[in-house]
Amino acid sequence: MATLTNPEANLDTKQAAILALGNTPDPQVTSLLVDLIGQADDPDWLDTLHQAILERGPAAVPHLGRLNQSLSRDLAGAGNAAQKQRLVLRLQTVNRSLAKLMTLEGDRIHTLDLRGLHLGYLSQGNREFILTLNKQNLAGIQWQGTRLNRAQLQGAILFDPGPDQTPDTYDDRIANLQGADLTDTDLTGANLTLAQLQGAGLLRANLTAANLTGTHLQRVNLERATLIQANLTGANLSQARLTGADLTEAILTEANLINSYLRQLNATGAIWAGANLRGAELQEAALADADLSAAILINANLQEADLQGADLRGANLQNANLRYSTLQEVRWQGANLAGADLQGARFTTAEVEASDGFVTAAPDLATGQQLRGVDFNEARNLSPGQLNYICGQGGLHRACPSSPEP
Numbered sequence: 001m002a003t004l005t006n007p008e009a010n011l012d013t014k015q016a017a018i019l020a021l022g023n024t025p026d027p028q029v030t031s032l033l034v035d036l037i038g039q040a041d042d043p044d045w046l047d048t049l050h051q052a053i054l055e056r057g058p059a060a061v062p063h064l065g066r067l068n069q070s071l072s073r074d075l076a077g078a079g080n081a082a083q084k085q086r087l088v089l090r091l092q093t094v095n096r097s098l099a100k101l102m103t104l105e106g107d108r109i110h111t112l113d114l115r116g117l118h119l120g121y122l123s124q125g126n127r128e129f130i131l132t133l134n135k136q137n138l139a140g141i142q143w144q145g146t147r148l149n150r151a152q153l154q155g156a157i158l159f160d161p162g163p164d165q166t167p168d169t170y171d172d173r174i175a176n177l178q179g180a181d182l183t184d185t186d187l188t189g190a191n192l193t194l195a196q197l198q199g200a201g202l203l204r205a206n207l208t209a210a211n212l213t214g215t216h217l218q219r220v221n222l223e224r225a226t227l228i229q230a231n232l233t234g235a236n237l238s239q240a241r242l243t244g245a246d247l248t249e250a251i252l253t254e255a256n257l258i259n260s261y262l263r264q265l266n267a268t269g270a271i272w273a274g275a276n277l278r279g280a281e282l283q284e285a286a287l288a289d290a291d292l293s294a295a296i297l298i299n300a301n302l303q304e305a306d307l308q309g310a311d312l313r314g315a316n317l318q319n320a321n322l323r324y325s326t327l328q329e330v331r332w333q334g335a336n337l338a339g340a341d342l343q344g345a346r347f348t349t350a351e352v353e354a355s356d357g358f359v360t361a362a363p364d365l366a367t368g369q370q371l372r373g374v375d376f377n378e379a380r381n382l383s384p385g386q387l388n389y390i391c392g393q394g395g396l397h398r399a400c401p402s403s404p405e406p
Contacts, residue, residue, distance in 0.1 A: 014045075015044075015045070015048040018033070018036075018048050018049060018052045019048065019051060019052055019055075021033065021052060022051065022052030022053065022054075022055035022056060023055050027059070029056070030053075030056045030059055030060050030063055031063050033049055033052050033053050033056065033060075034053065034060065034063040034064060034066075034067050034094075035067075036049055037049050037050075037053070037067060037090055037093050037094060037097075038067050038070070038071065038090060040090065040093075041086050041089070043089060043127065046089060046090065046092075046093040047093075049093065050093050050096055050097050053097045053101075054097065054100055054101065054104075057101070057104065058101055058104060058108065060097065060101060061098065061101055061102075061112060062113075064094050064097055064098050064101075065098070065113070065114065065117055067090075067094050068091065068094050068095065068098070068117045068118060068119075069116060069117060069118075071087055071090055071091045071094065071118075072091065072117070072118040074087050075087045075088065075091065075118075085124055085125075088122055088123075088124040089124055089127070091118065091122055091129075092122050092124065092127060092128075092129040095118075095119055095122065095129050095131065096129060098114075098117075098119065099119075099131055099132065099133065102133065102136070102138075103133070103136060109137060109138065109139075109140070109141065110139055110140025110141065110160070110173045111140070112140075112141045112142065113141075113142045114141055114142060114143055114146055115142050115143065115144045115145055115146060116144070116145045116146060117146050117147070118146075118147045119131045119146060119147060119148050119151070120147040120148055120149035120150060120151070120181065121149055121150040130150055130151065130152060131148060131150075131151040131152065131153075132151070132152040133151070133152070133153055133156055134152055134153065134154045134155055134156065135154070135155040135156065135157075136153075136156055136157070137156075137157040137160065138153075138156050138157060138158050138175060139157055139158055139159050139160035139173035139174065139175060140160065140173030140174065140175065141158075141175055141176070142176050143175060143176060143177045143180050144176055144177070144178045144179055144180065145178070145179045145180060146177070146180045146181070147180070147181045148177075148180055148181060148182050148185055149181050149182065149183040149184055149185065150183070150184045150185060151182070151185045151186070152185075152186050153185060153186060153187050153190055154186050154187070154188045154189055154190065155188070155189045155190060156187065156190045156191070157190075157191050158174075158175035158177075158190060158191060158192050158193075158195050159172070159173070159174055159175065159191050159192060159193035159194055159195060159211075160172070160173040161173075167193065167194070168194065168214070172194065174193075174194050174195055174196065175192070175195045175196070176195075176196040177195060177196060177197045177200050178196050178197065178198045178199055178200065179198070179199045179200060180197070180200045180201070181200075181201045182200055182201060182202045182205050183201050183202070183203045183204060183205065184203070184204050184205065185202070185205045185206070186205070186206045187205060187206060187207050187210050188206050188207070188208045188209060188210065189208070189209045189210060190207070190210045190211070191210075191211045192207075192210055192211060192212050192215050193211050193212070193213045193214060193215065194213070194214045194215060194216075195212070195215045195216070196216050197215060197216055197217050197220055198216050198217070198218045198219060198220065199218070199219045199220065200217075200220050200221070201220075201221045202220055202221060202222045202225050203221050203222075203223050203224065203225070204223075204224045204225060204226075205222070205225045205226070206225070206226045207225060207226060207227045207230050208226050208227070208228045208229065208230065209228070209229045209230060210227070210230045210231070211230075211231050212230055212231060212232045212235050213231055213232070213233045213234060213235065214233070214234045214235060215232070215235045215236070216235075216236050217235055217236060217237045217240050218236055218237070218238050218239060218240065219238075219239045219240065220237070220240045220241070221240075221241045222240060222241060222242045222245050223241050223242065223243045223244055223245065224243070224244040224245060225242070225245045225246070226245070226246045227245060227246060227247045227250050228246055228247070228248045228249065228250065229248070229249045229250060229251075230247070230250045230251070231250075231251045232250060232251060232252045232255050233251055233252070233253045233254060233255065234253070234254050234255060235252070235255045235256070236255075236256045237255055237256060237257045237260050238256050238257065238258045238259060238260065239258070239259050239260060239261075240257070240260045240261070241260070241261045242260065242261060242262050242265050243261055243262070243263045243264055243265065244263070244264050244265060245262075245265045245266075246265070246266045247265055247266065247267040247270050248266055248267065248268050248269060248270065249268070249269045249270060249271075250267065250270045250271070251270070251271045252270060252271060252272045252275050253271055253272070253273045253274055253275065254273070254274045254275060255272070255275045255276070256275075256276050257275055257276060257277045257280050258276055258277070258278045258279060258280070259278070259279040259280065260277070260280045260281070261280075261281045262277075262280055262281060262282045262285055263281050263282065263283045263284060263285065264283070264284045264285065265282075265285050265286070266285075266286040267285060267286060267287050267290055268286050268287070268288050268289060268290065269288070269289045269290060270287070270290045270291070271290070271291045272290060272291060272292045272295050273291050273292070273293045273294055273295065274293075274294045274295060275292075275295045275296070276295075276296045277295055277296060277297050277300050278296050278297070278298045278299060278300065279298070279299045279300060280297070280300045280301070281300075281301050282300055282301060282302045282305050283301055283302070283303045283304055283305065284303075284304045284305060285302070285305045285306070286305075286306050287305055287306060287307050287310050288306050288307065288308045288309055288310065288326075289308070289309040289310060290307070290310045290311070291310075291311045292307075292310055292311060292312050292315050293311045293312070293313045293314050293315065294313075294314040294315060295312075295315045295316070296315075296316050297315055297316060297317045297320050298316055298317070298318045298319060298320065299318070299319050299320065300317070300320045300321070301320075301321045302320055302321060302322050302325050303321050303322070303323045303324060303325065304323070304324045304325060305322075305325045305326070306325070306326045307325055307326060307327055307330055308326050308327070308328045308329060308330070309328070309329045309330070310330050310331070311330075311331045312330055312331060312332050312335050313331050313332065313333045313334050313335065314333075314334040314335065315335045315336070316335075316336045317335055317336060317337050317340045318336055318337075318338050318339050318340070319338070319339035319340065319341075320339075320340045320341070321340075321341050322340055322341060322342050322345050323341055323342070323343045323344055323345065323381075324343070324344040324345060324346075325345045325346070326345075326346050327345050327346060327347050328346065328347065328348055328349065329370070330347075332371060332374040333372075333373060333374060335374065337374075337375065337376055337378060337379045338378035338379075339378060339379075339380060340378075340379045340380065341379075341380045341381055342376075342379050342380065342381055342382055342386065343380070343381035343383075344381075344383075345386065347386055347389045347390070347393075348389050368392070368393050368394070369393065369394045370393040370394070371390055371393040371394050371395035372393070372394035372395070373394065373395075373396065374390075374394075374395045374396065375395075375396045375397075376390050376395050376396060376397045377396060377397055377398055382397070387399050387400070
């Protein structure tokens with residue numbers, strides 16, 4: 001300590017003293033080193049303190065967490081550029097130390113409490129901080145309200161079944177990310193099984209091939225996120241926002257998407273079998289070749305959606321809005337279309353009109369069995385041309401010559 005307080009000691013001497021201090025067994029040294037980070041301005045000096053802190057091991061994490069919160073508050077209220085620069089440099093040092101120490105925690109990592117910290121992207125001059133914990137086991141960490149924007153978490157493990165190796169039991173280690181800011185975060189291939197993400201911000205996040213089985217995603221913001229081939233089986237996405245998201249070939253079997261916002265998403269080839277999409281907003285969604293069998297689409301808005309080749313067998317589309325949607329080659333057997341609005345929906349590229357509301361033939365359209373047995377009697381706003389096609393393909397409607405009265 002005498003060396004550090006000696007005004008005549010040069011920087012090299014002080015740096016050597018700090019590094020020696022880092023190896024001192026006295027536990028009070030940890031708080032001293034962290035306090036020095038909160039006062040330092042010189043990048044080289046901060047680098048030395050970072051090295052010394054690493055020698056203190058995981059015991060430094062709580063001290064660094066408190067300084068992180070203090071610096072974050074000061075940064076939010078900083079009044080000038082010079083002050084902001086000093087605070088960012090200090091916060092970068094704190095976060096670099098936290099990130100490194102997290103990789104040293106080993107089996108104790110699940111006990112970490114990182115709630116409310118600022119671990120997001122920080123840039124100052126030619127120095128930047130991006131939290132990078134690719135393929136790390138982060139299961140069980142408390143991240144509620146933590147800022148993690150632009151973090152690199154590819155292949156990260158945020159769920160661990162615990163010693164019994166059985167999921168959804170008492171000893172599971174599950175990451176809690178409720179309300180966390182994960183904007184632009186890369187979670188490619190991450191395991192987020194059963195994770196708590198309610199109210200989190202995942203704007204533009206990359207979740208390609210991520211495992212989100214049973215994950216809690218209520219009210220989450222996934223707008224323009226990438227979820228290609230992600231597994232969302234049984235996930236709770238009620239009131240989630242996925243406008244413009246890419247769910248190509250994603251699996252959403254039995255997922256809960258009640259009142260979710262899915263406008264203009266790309267879910268080509270996705271599996272929604274048995275999913276609950278009651279009241280979901282799916283305007284202009286790309287759902288070509290999607291499996292929506294047995295899905296609940298009551299009151300869903302599918303206006304102008306592309307459902308070409310989709311599987312809607314056994315789906316419940318009561319009072320759904322299918323106006324101007326693309327419905328070529330859709331499989332409808334067993335679907336409930338009571339009250340469904342089909343105004344302007346395109347069943348075929350051919351346009352065939354009739355002279356009145358009752359069809360006696362479908363003269364310019366080949367007959368087939370694509371809609372055999374599908375009941376359109378309670379669907380709304382069907383045009384004569386649509387009825388020509390429905391009747392020609394074996395569908396049931398009172399306007400069809402061969403259809404029994406409902």
